[in-house]
Each structure stands twice: as C-alpha cells, then as structure tokens.
Amino acid sequence: FMQLNQSIELPSSNNSFSNAQISTDELKSYLDRIDSVLIEIDNESPEWILLNNNPNFRLFSHTFLPNKTIKKIPFLYFNPTNRQQTEYIVIGTIDDVNSHDFMTVQTDIAVRKRWDKYIKKLDLINYDEETRTQLINWIVFNPVYLKIFNVVSIAKSLSVFVL
Numbered sequence: 001f002m003q004l005n006q007s008i009e010l011p012s013s014n015n016s017f018s019n020a021q022i023s024t025d026e027l028k029s030y031l032d033r034i035d036s037v038l039i040e041i042d043n044e045s046p047e048w049i050l051l052n053n054n055p056n057f058r059l060f061s062h063t064f065l066p067n068k069t070i071k072k073i074p075f076l077y078f079n080p081t082n083r084q085q086t087e088y089i090v091i092g093t094i095d096d097v098n099s100h101d102f103m104t105v106q107t108d109i110a111v112r113k114r115w116d117k118y119i120k121k122l123d124l125i126n127y128d129e130e131t132r133t134q135l136i137n138w139i140v141f142n143p144v145y146l147k148i149f150n151v152v153s154i155a156k157s158l159s160v161f162v163l
Contacts, residue, residue: 048089057092107134116140 052059063086094102105111109122116122121139128134 056095057090060089060091061086063087107136109136 047062048060118140126135
C-alpha cells in the first residue's frame with residue numbers, strides 16, 4: 001500500500017474523489033483495511049518478514065500455500081498447490097506526486113507499458129462496471145535480488161491493493 005502525500009482528503013464537491021464518485025464511507029473502508037494490515041505488521045506477526053526498512057519505504061513479505069480465498073477480494077482465488085508462494089506488501093510515502101498522477105501511472109496499462117522496463121506481461125483480466133474495479137495481472141522482471149514474480153493488483157478508482 002502506498003500512502004500518498006501523507007494525507008487523504010475526504011470527498012467534497014470540488015475534489016477528484018467526488019469527481020470519481022468515491023464516497024467518504026468508501027475511503028474510510030480502504031483506510032480501515034490498510035490499518036488492519038499495519039496493526040498486524042506492527043504487532044510483529046510471525047507471518048510477515050521485514051525485507052527493507054527505510055524512513056519512507058518498508059517492504060514486507062510472507063510465504064504461504066495458496067489454498068485460500070482472499071476475503072477482501074471475493075473474486076480472487078488462489079488455486080491449491082503444494083508450491084509455496086510469496087506475498088509482498090509495500091508501505092511508503094510519496095511526497096512529490098499527487099494521488100491522481102500516481103494512480104494514472106500505476107493503472108493505465110498503455111502508459112505503464114511505455115515507461116516500465118521491468119514488465120514481462122501486463123494485462124487487464126477483469127473489469128467490473130458496477131464497482132469500477134479492475135483485476136490486473138502484472139508479471140515483472142524484478143530489478144532486485146528477487147526472481148521474476150507475478151503481481152496481481154486490484155485497482156478501484158484511486159485505490160490499489162497489491163498482492
């Protein structure tokens with residue numbers, strides 16, 4: 001999860017959240033989800049391992065057998081397998097980019113393919129008109145010590161969850 005400009009404005013008649021039809025309740029719901037993950041990590045859950053700890057960037061991982069349905073994302077299901085998979089969570093602060101520009105760069109597939117040299121595959125798998133939710137399959141060549149990995153992200157208007 002990325003924290004943008006260290007604050008989130010709640011909807012009013014003249015900001016981008018209102019223009020995108022994102023309600024105050026919806027924003028609070030996303031913040032609650034992020035808070036629950038942060039509490040789990042801050043309580044030093046044995047499942048999560050801190051890989052990088054900088055003032056504006058923290059990277060966590062945990063390994064699991066994919067035999068679960070992600071309750072927060074009902075249409076995403078990991079098929080049971082004997083092979084372990086690793087999930088990453090990034091918590092950081094971006095001070096020099098506004099939230100709209102950040103989301104455009106992250107979720108506009110055509111734009112992302114032009115500038116991100118680490119993309120192996122980037123496709124829109126599903127789009128739900130009613131909820132304005134995208135399921136994106138993003139396979140990257142990772143520039144760090146990690147091998148190629150597959151990222152599935154859920155984008156809803158101005159919110160992104162990376163699994």
